[in-house]
Amino acid sequence: MFAAARTMLPLVVCGIVVMMIGNLPLISAQTECGDVNTLFTECGRYIQPFGGRTPPSPQCCQALGNTNVTCLCQYLESYEMIFSMEKIVYVLEQCEMPLASGTQCGSYTAP
């Protein structure tokens, strides 16, 4: 019984995080800014605030290409505790889609 509860816990925590991301007002950015759902599915693990930098997968870069990042940026400021701004910038660089100079993304402004 207790053993079962312990195995369930990571699943439950995982579910909560997925729910949180699913409930972001980024939803309202979804049609406006492109395919945000695919973006978070493919790139979510590269932009989470925990752990080190990991070069993004080609799928993540492709998902980024299908999203208007400039548009998405204006929604990011409130969510910087969920995403790492620094990693978002890193992923964009790795995908060779750096933000245009002067673009404001959350609290970050591209040099």
Ligand SMILES: *[C@@H]1O[C@H](CO)[C@@H](O)[C@H](O)[C@H]1NC(C)=O
């Ligand atoms: C991307 O979003 C920005 C800001 O909302 C907008 O000005 C721009 O026209 C959009 N670009 C494309 C290609 O949709």
